[in-house]
Amino acid sequence: MNINLTLFAQMITFAVFVWFCMRYIWPPIIKALAERKAKIAEGLAAAERGHQERLLGEQRALELIREAKSSAAEIVGQAQKRAAEIIEEAKLDARAEGDRLLAAARAEIERETNRTREELREKVALLAIAAAEKILQKEIDLADHRALVEDFAKQL
Amino acid sequence: MAASETFSSQSYIQHHLTNLTFGWHPEHGLTLAHDQAEAAAMGFWAINLDTLFFSILLGALFLWLFKQVAERVTAGVPGGAQNFVEWVVEFVEENVRGSFSHRNPLVAPLALTIFVWILLMNAMDLIPVDLVPHLFSQLMAVLLGADPHHVYLKIVPTTDPNATFGMAIMVFLLMLYYSLKMKGVGGFIVELTLQPFGKWGLPANLILEGISLLSKPVSLALRLFGNMYAGEMIFILIALLYGGGLLLAGTAGLLQFVWAVFHILIVILQAFIFMVLTVVYLDMAHQEHH
Numbered sequence: 135m136n137i138n139l140t141l142f143a144q145m146i147t148f149a150v151f152v153w154f155c156m157r158y159i160w161p162p163i164i165k166a167l168a169e170r171k172a173k174i175a176e177g178l179a180a181a182e183r184g185h186q187e188r189l190l191g192e193q194r195a196l197e198l199i200r201e202a203k204s205s206a207a208e209i210v211g212q213a214q215k216r217a218a219e220i221i222e223e224a225k226l227d228a229r230a231e232g233d234r235l236l237a238a239a240r241a242e243i244e245r246e247t248n249r250t251r252e253e254l255r256e257k258v259a260l261l262a263i264a265a266a267e268k269i270l271q272k273e274i275d276l277a278d279h280r281a282l283v284e285d286f287a288k289q290l
Numbered sequence: 291m292a293a294s295e296t297f298s299s300q301s302y303i304q305h306h307l308t309n310l311t312f313g314w315h316p317e318h319g320l321t322l323a324h325d326q327a328e329a330a331a332m333g334f335w336a337i338n339l340d341t342l343f344f345s346i347l348l349g350a351l352f353l354w355l356f357k358q359v360a361e362r363v364t365a366g367v368p369g370g371a372q373n374f375v376e377w378v379v380e381f382v383e384e385n386v387r388g389s390f391s392h393r394n395p396l397v398a399p400l401a402l403t404i405f406v407w408i409l410l411m412n413a414m415d416l417i418p419v420d421l422v423p424h425l426f427s428q429l430m431a432v433l434l435g436a437d438p439h440h441v442y443l444k445i446v447p448t449t450d451p452n453a454t455f456g457m458a459i460m461v462f463l464l465m466l467y468y469s470l471k472m473k474g475v476g477g478f479i480v481e482l483t484l485q486p487f488g489k490w491g492l493p494a495n496l497i498l499e500g501i502s503l504l505s506k507p508v509s510l511a512l513r514l515f516g517n518m519y520a521g522e523m524i525f526i527l528i529a530l531l532y533g534g535g536l537l538l539a540g541t542a543g544l545l546q547f548v549w550a551v552f553h554i555l556i557v558i559l560q561a562f563i564f565m566v567l568t569v570v571y572l573d574m575a576h577q578e579h580h
Contacts, residue, residue: 136330137452138313140338144345144456151349151407152460156399159353162360163379164398169365 259287299530301439306419306526308442309338309450324440338450345447348410352403378406382565389569392576394468397569404457405565411453412518412557414446416550419525448518448560451511458511461568465506468575477578506571510564517560521553 263283270279304326311323313336322339323329329336359375368376382402390397427441447453469478482499483492528549531542 138334138336140341140452141456143337143342144453145460147346147349148457148460151353152400152403154353155403156396159356159360160399160402162363166363166365167376173365
């Protein structure tokens with residue numbers, strides 16, 4: 135329990151230990167701790183950034199979907215409108231075509247009627263002449279009365 | 291080695307409180323002291339081999355362990371040893387940052403060294419008091435033919451005031467150095483002489499400040515020494531009970547366990563106090579008064 139030379143030996147020992155610790159032990163460990171801290175902070179920041187980016191992406195996707203929906207609706211509307219137009223046009227065309235066909239048929243009928251009537255007239259005239267011939271054979275000479283008969287046939 | 295007829299309680303205690311001292315004896319020359327009287331006769335020019343050996347052994351153990359980790363330290367996922375070392379380093383750094391408000395690359399490593407070294411030296415107290423000294427004295431008896439009753443060994447360096455004062459004096463020198471460096475000679479003298487009572491109370495100031503300055507290393511050293519010495523003494527007294535029959539031995543076993551558990555607290559606490567006070571004292575040395 136005496137204070138003796140050990141005191142100085144202990145002081146020197148202590149100084150050497152502290153120097154060694156300060157030179158070789160403390161700096162690398164503290165450096166590693168600081169590096170890890172920076173790494174973790176970086177990782178957290180990156181995670182936060184990723185989160186933000188995901189939110190932005192989600193928003194963007196929603197916007198795109200909305201846009202696509204509205205443009206699809208627009209396209210469908212346009213198509214429906216166009217279809218209605220086409221139907222309308224077709225109806226008009228069909229009606230016009232019908233009218234044309236009808237008119238043509240009517241004209242044909244008219245022509246046919248006229249032709250038939252002409253034929254009929256001629257045949258009636260011939261029949262009348264033949265009948266008149268038979269009647270007149272007894273009374274008049276065909277030659278004498280020919281002009282009269284033809285005139286009559288024209289009047290039919 | 292309990293109290294026996296040939297080995298009384300008093301000599302048992304004495305035996306445990308004597309260092310293995312090597313030095314120059316006025317009559318016997320350069321030799322190991324065979325008892326306390328011889329050690330005292332050697333005066334200042336003697337060395338406590340046990341204190342020196344165990345303190346250097348433990349300090350080297352601490353530095354070796356931490357150096358191992360420092361060499362392969364990684365900022366990635368730490369292994370077991372690195373985890374432990376980082377935990378200690380962070381604990382010390384946190385304390386230094388809490389009480390030391392200046393920039394000085396010395397203070398944190400100093401605090402770490404103080405904390406771990408003292409902790410290890412204190413922890414030697416938890417080894418049963420007789421184990422190492424007994425083995426050592428038997429070994430010496432066999433090897434050198436020494437009388438085992440006169441082979442001394444104290445394995446707890448912090449129960450030797452040389453060790454605690456050695457550290458406290460180094461801390462004190464650092465305090466003086468940084469006081470002079472940061473405040474200048476004039477500033478330091480002003481701090482010692484012109485407060486707290488102003489210039490008319492100069493002698494009183496000098497006495498007060500001088501005592502408060504000197505009391506720092508003294509209290510630092512004596513607190514640690516006193517606590518560890520007292521703890522060691524209790525262990526020795528408990529060990530004495532082992533020789534007193536079955537009942538006393540059983541009681542002693544229980545007491546020893548309880549005291550050891552309590553002593554773990556003291557071991558850590560004293561190391562922590564020494565570290566924190568060192569940091570605080572150095573912080574005060576750095577502070578400039580205006």
